[in-house]
Amino acid sequence: MNRGVRGYNKDPKTFIIKKRTVYLGNLYKSLNKENIMETEIQERAKRIATYLKENFGAKAIILTGSRFVGDYEEDSDWDMFVFTEHLKLGQARISIAERFGPAKIEGETKLDIYWLPHTQKFDWNVFWLKLRYATIILDTDEIAKSVIDEAKKVYDKGSEKWSDAKFEGEKNRSLGYLKKMNNLIKKDKNGECFKRLCWYYAEYLFDWWFSLRQEWPLRPGQAFDYIKEKDPNFYKQVEQIYSDTTIRQKVDACEKIHQILFKK
Numbered sequence: 001m002n003r004g005v006r007g008y009n010k011d012p013k014t015f016i017i018k019k020r021t022v023y024l025g026n027l028y029k030s031l032n033k034e035n036i037m038e039t040e041i042q043e044r045a046k047r048i049a050t051y052l053k054e055n056f057g058a059k060a061i062i063l064t065g066s067r068f069v070g071d072y073e074e075d076s077d078w079d080m081f082v083f084t085e086h087l088k089l090g091q092a093r094i095s096i097a098e099r100f101g102p103a104k105i106e107g108e109t110k111l112d113i114y115w116l117p118h119t120q121k122f123d124w125n126v127f128w129l130k131l132r133y134a135t136i137i138l139d140t141d142e143i144a145k146s147v148i149d150e151a152k153k154v155y156d157k158g159s160e161k162w163s164d165a166k167f168e169g170e171k172n173r174s175l176g177y178l179k180k181m182n183n184l185i186k187k188d189k190n191g192e193c194f195k196r197l198c199w200y201y202a203e204y205l206f207d208w209w210f211s212l213r214q215e216w217p218l219r220p221g222q223a224f225d226y227i228k229e230k231d232p233n234f235y236k237q238v239e240q241i242y243s244d245t246t247i248r249q250k251v252d253a254c255e256k257i258h259q260i261l262f263k264k
Contacts, residue, residue, distance in 0.1 A: 041067065044108065048078060049138040051105055052113075056096065057085040059118040060144035064134045071221045077112040081127070083143050087117040118143055122150035129155070129216055159214045170208060171262040177201045178258060181251050190247045201254055202241060208261050209234060234260050 045063060052058035065079030066072035087096060093115040097103075103111045118140075120126070131151040136144045162170070177200050184193035209227065210217040218226055228235040237260070240253035 045078075045137045048080075048105065048108065048111065052082055052103060052111075053138060056082065056100055056103060058138060059083050059085055059140040060147075061136070061138040062131065062134050062144050062148070063137050064130045065112075068135050069133050069219065069221065071219075075109055077110045078108075079112045079130075081114050081116055081130075081144075083116045083118045083120055085118050087115055089117050089119060091117070120147070122147045122154070124154065127151060131155075132216065133219065155216065159211055159216055161214055162211060167262075170204075173204070174201070174208075174258050174262060178251070178254060181254070185248060185251060193247050193251070197241070197247075197250060197254065205238065205241075205257060212261060231260075 045067075049058070049061050052061060060083040062081040063078065064081070066076050067078050084096065086099065087093065096115045103113055105111070114126075116126070122131075127147070131148055132155055134148065136148065139145055177196065181193045181196055181201070184190070184196065206217055206223060206227075209231070213230075217223065224235070227238070234257060237253040237257045241250050241257075245253075
């Protein structure tokens with residue numbers, strides 16, 4: 001099982017993961033064998049780390065999101081968890097901006113920072129699933145490493161199996177949305193039906209699919225190909241929803257998806 005390889009540079013307190021990894025169910029699978037980030041991105045990440053260390057007392061930085069995964073656009077944000085010595089547990093994160101001003105580097109895209117005290121431990125409510133796609137670009141006293149290690153322990157357990165009550169509750173939620181959409185079609189309110197499909201039903205499709213398999217959801221860039229491979233029938237119906245089809249065909253696809261997911 002490949003869980004990625006951490007490669008240390010000359011500064012023993014700063015390191016960058018050398019292999020790109022993605023979380024699939026309970027397995028970390030290498031996406032490519034090259035360095036995780038292009039040389040230019042690595043250099044920019046080091047520059048950001050130095051800036052945050054010198055100006056905001058950063059003790060550790062974890063980079064997440066598209067800049068790590070590699071599916072970023074040129075104007076994409078830098079999504080980061082920054083552990084600073086200037087923040088205490090329970091203290092409002094906005095206090096950093098109030099004291100030091102916004103974190104901004106001339107000529108660099110937006111730094112989207114989640115400020116944390118340097119004593120912060122892994123907390124599901126803080127980090128959720130974001131550390132499955134992450135690399136450490138600055139670490140003092142292995143602050144970030146300890147957080148990621150704890151996160152992996154949680155992630156490796158997989159998503160909890162739904163209780164019977166949870167299953168019935170989500171099944172009824174799906175049935176309720178389907179009933180509402182079908183009633184709107186009967187009333188010739190196709191526009192309203194389309195809004196509800198997009199806003200309500202489609203929002204739950206992928207969470208339902210992954211949860212019922214006791215797997216964590218993937219990023220969109222990986223999720224579609226993964227679902228297509230594992231469940232072609234479900235994927236076919238999803239295509240119907242997002243293709244240039246009539247609202248009737250889309251709702252029919254939702255009906256079939258309901259049968260696939262809640263056939264228990």
